[in-house]
Amino acid sequence: MKLKTFPGGLHPPDNKQWSAHKAIELCPLPAELVIPLSQHIGVPAEACVQVGELVGKGQVIGQAKGFVSVPVHASTSGEVVAVEPRLHPSGRLLPAVVIRPDGADSWVDGLIADDPETLTPEQLREKIRAAGVVGMGGATFPTHVKLSPPAEKPIDTLILNGVECEPYLTADHRLMLEATAQVLDGVAILRRVLGVSKVIIGIEANKPDAIAALTQACQGTSIEVVALEVKYPQGAEKQLILALTGREVPSGGLPMDIGVVVQNVGTAAAVADAVRRGQPLIERIATVTGPAVAEPKNLRVRIGTSLSHMVEFCGGLKGDPAKIIMGGPMMGATQLSLDIPATRGTSGVLLFGAGEVALIPEGPCLRCGRCVRVCPAHILPTTINAYARLDMLDEAESVGALDCIECGCCTYTCPAAIALVQAIRQAKGGILAKRRKV
Amino acid sequence: MEKLYLSSSPHIHSGETTDKVMRAVIYSLLPACAVSIYFFGLAALLVLLYCTLGCVATEALCQKAMGKPLSLGDGSAALTGILLALNLPPASPWWMALLGSVVAIAIAKQVYGGLGYNPFNPALVARVVLLISFPVQMTTWSAPSPWGAAVDGVSAATPLGEYKTAVMLTGKIPAELQANLGGYFVGNMSGCLGEVSALALLLGAAYLFWKKIITWHVPVSFVGTTVVLSGLFWLVDPSRYPNPLFHLFTGGLILGAFYMATDMVTSPVTTKGLLVFGFGCGLITVLIRLFGGYPEGVSFAILLMNAATPLIDRFTRPRKFGLVAQRG
Numbered sequence: 001m002k003l004k005t006f007p008g009g010l011h012p013p014d015n016k017q018w019s020a021h022k023a024i025e026l027c028p029l030p031a032e033l034v035i036p037l038s039q040h041i042g043v044p045a046e047a048c049v050q051v052g053e054l055v056g057k058g059q060v061i062g063q064a065k066g067f068v069s070v071p072v073h074a075s076t077s078g079e080v081v082a083v084e085p086r087l088h089p090s091g092r093l094l095p096a097v098v099i100r101p102d103g104a105d106s107w108v109d110g111l112i113a114d115d116p117e118t119l120t121p122e123q124l125r126e127k128i129r130a131a132g133v134v135g136m137g138g139a140t141f142p143t144h145v146k147l148s149p150p151a152e153k154p155i156d157t158l159i160l161n162g163v164e165c166e167p168y169l170t171a172d173h174r175l176m177l178e179a180t181a182q183v184l185d186g187v188a189i190l191r192r193v194l195g196v197s198k199v200i201i202g203i204e205a206n207k208p209d210a211i212a213a214l215t216q217a218c219q220g221t222s223i224e225v226v227a228l229e230v231k232y233p234q235g236a237e238k239q240l241i242l243a244l245t246g247r248e249v250p251s252g253g254l255p256m257d258i259g260v261v262v263q264n265v266g267t268a269a270a271v272a273d274a275v276r277r278g279q280p281l282i283e284r285i286a287t288v289t290g291p292a293v294a295e296p297k298n299l300r301v302r303i304g305t306s307l308s309h310m311v312e313f314c315g316g317l318k319g320d321p322a323k324i325i326m327g328g329p330m331m332g333a334t335q336l337s338l339d340i341p342a343t344r345g346t347s348g349v350l351l352f353g354a355g356e357v358a359l360i361p362e363g364p365c366l367r368c369g370r371c372v373r374v375c376p377a378h379i380l381p382t383t384i385n386a387y388a389r390l391d392m393l394d395e396a397e398s399v400g401a402l403d404c405i406e407c408g409c410c411t412y413t414c415p416a417a418i419a420l421v422q423a424i425r426q427a428k429g430g431i432l433a434k435r436r437k438v
Numbered sequence: 439m440e441k442l443y444l445s446s447s448p449h450i451h452s453g454e455t456t457d458k459v460m461r462a463v464i465y466s467l468l469p470a471c472a473v474s475i476y477f478f479g480l481a482a483l484l485v486l487l488y489c490t491l492g493c494v495a496t497e498a499l500c501q502k503a504m505g506k507p508l509s510l511g512d513g514s515a516a517l518t519g520i521l522l523a524l525n526l527p528p529a530s531p532w533w534m535a536l537l538g539s540v541v542a543i544a545i546a547k548q549v550y551g552g553l554g555y556n557p558f559n560p561a562l563v564a565r566v567v568l569l570i571s572f573p574v575q576m577t578t579w580s581a582p583s584p585w586g587a588a589v590d591g592v593s594a595a596t597p598l599g600e601y602k603t604a605v606m607l608t609g610k611i612p613a614e615l616q617a618n619l620g621g622y623f624v625g626n627m628s629g630c631l632g633e634v635s636a637l638a639l640l641l642g643a644a645y646l647f648w649k650k651i652i653t654w655h656v657p658v659s660f661v662g663t664t665v666v667l668s669g670l671f672w673l674v675d676p677s678r679y680p681n682p683l684f685h686l687f688t689g690g691l692i693l694g695a696f697y698m699a700t701d702m703v704t705s706p707v708t709t710k711g712l713l714v715f716g717f718g719c720g721l722i723t724v725l726i727r728l729f730g731g732y733p734e735g736v737s738f739a740i741l742l743m744n745a746a747t748p749l750i751d752r753f754t755r756p757r758k759f760g761l762v763a764q765r766g
């Protein structure tokens with residue numbers, strides 16, 4: 001049978017074999033945790049602890065500001081040693097709470113475990129918000145917002161994203177395999193919040209063990225587990241919805257416009273922790289991998305742990321890293337150093353040596369059309385690129401610049417090595433900035 | 439840490455580069471070059487050499503004159519040279535081959551800004567300039583013989599030329615013209631270097647498909663349109679119109695459809711656009727072959743469609759993802 005998928009996309013070498021078979025290991029606590037107050041899309045949290053204060057594991061250290069915001073919690077018990085700007089994965093200095101662990105790793109008092117069946121959707125949503133749950137696939141959009149569709153947008157389908165189409169990364173894969181029950185527990189809660197009956201779990205076909213585990217666990221339930229063609233960006237929200245439901249999210253719209261909510265498998269697990277155990281989001285699964293890592297692993301890591309500590313636990317560096325990437329190689333962000341904390345959105349740490357850094361000089365466009373054929377948004381990357389470089393923003397917008405999902409397929413496949421998605425990204429920024437000014 | 443690279447994603451690349459693409463196309467043309475040397479001997483080899491060296495030298499001189507960095511390494515000039523040679527008769531004089539090279543590279547390519555910026559296929563521009571300027575030399579054909587033993591002595595019309603003359607004089611196609619389709623297929627006929635062997639060209643094209651350098655859209659729509667359209671005329675009056683296989687294996691259709699019309703720079707970027715482009719090429723080819731003044735129309739067809747490429751691209755933009763009627 002032909003596997004479901006979307007039109008466009010491509011399959012880069014996935015390099016998952018380095019860590020796919022490695023069971024999740026607990027990354028030990030570092031000597032210092034740097035917990036950024038901005039770990040989600042939306043308004044950053046505001047510090048609510050003082051230097052010198054003793055905090056318990058799971059205690060709120062940053063309060064949410066506004067609806068599209070979530071609180072931030074202490075990842076372990078210990079002393080607050082600084083509240084100051086620190087280097088953030090975005091490359092900027094942003095406010096963070098620095099905690100020196102006391103070693104006891106004891107939970108703060110007052111966390112309430114609940115039976116989800118006894119709570120109303122509103123109460124569940126509040127618990128999820130209070131636990132600081134955000135989209136764990138990397139977008140870090142506050143989950144409670146996604147779970148609050150307006151009344152005029154009825155939701156009929158919940159999609160669980162277990163695709164993990166980024167090369168190298170295996171964190172979601174291991175989570176589905178090792179915490180199957182917890183993920184499904186989260187699904188049950190999400191379902192209750194949204195009041196939907198139809199649930200589809202989408203997984204790329206290169207994870208047959210995870211597909212088998214979830215299929216077996218879902219037997220006798222109405223949850224559908226669907227294997228998807230191995231193709232990047234199969235895990236992109238709109239492409240995933242199209243593959244699984246045949247519905248297309250309107251240009252400029254949201255999944256809720258067509259009755260769908262998508263949640264990552266890691267988010268589902270975090271939701272289960274938040275409700276069933278009352279535990280806030282203070283740790284996540286992250287893959288530490290790449291040619292410059294001695295022993296690639298999947299780690300359960302506390303938020304705020306430095307990348308260098310994680311790499312050390314994976315046997316340290318293998319040669320000099322030439323590129324530090326947080327996330328996958330297609331959409332991840334390069335980092336200024338390893339002294340950067342893992343956040344709620346850190347799905348992986350990828351270290352490249354000098355040999356893996358692609359340094360091909362840009363050439364003239366051959367008009368070969370490869371970028372057009374792979375573009376999952378069905379826009380013309382080479383045309384937008386041309387407009388973007390001439391700073392013709394209106395024209396760039398008219399040919400679909402804002403519909404770009406920034407997956408990077410165009411740049412990956414361009415034989416002239418033109419930085420297509422980078423130019424489009426810049427044009428998008430310019431267009432949006434202009435809109436704000438008007 | 440010695441040196442850390444910071445860059446915007448993506449951080450990996452397919453490894454497919456312009457020079458690899460150009461090199462692959464050159465490799466794919468080697469069988470056709472070999473067959474032309476087999477049938478026309480030293481004459482064919484010399485035309486290939488003159489054109490390739492002429493194009494590479496012209497590219498270097500132009501870039502030097504304009505103070506631009508040399509880019510011979512990308513292989514595009516050498517490729518243009520080979521394609522030009524394949525579009526010339528084996529008995530082409532050396533000066534004509536060199537003049538063609540200068541036209542192809544200096545006028546049809548570098549003047550527009552070099553690789554990627556030329557609106558027309560450089561080799562075809564050169565061929566047509568030569569065809570119009572030197573009609574005698576461009577239509578002096580050698581009969582094929584093993585290793586070109588008899589090249590200097592015998593001259594013979596191309597099958598398409600013979601057909602056109604016969605129909606003009608008698609209104610009928612001589613029966614023997616269409617009897618030797620198998621011979622045409624392997625290349626045993628007179629014509630340009632690259633017009634002779636459909637077999638060798640298809641071998642090379644298979645390599646290009648396998649390497650994913652070209653897609654099926656242009657060759658299929660170009661050849662398909664030519665076959666269907668010429669087939670319709672043949673069905674109506676087989677005594678006057680040659681059968682579609684004759685069209686397929688004689689003249690420059692295979693070379694044009696698989697190597698010239700698939701030139702990325704001068705064809706549309708959209709998938710739908712490629713189909714329209716191929717259809718247009720086929721239509722014009724058949725019209726010229728059956729009703730035009732020239733026996734062969736592939737070059738003109740492709741150049742005319744080159745001119746239409748920006749327009750085709752504009753009107754065949756894909757439907758953006760999510761451009762649907764809102765639900766409810």
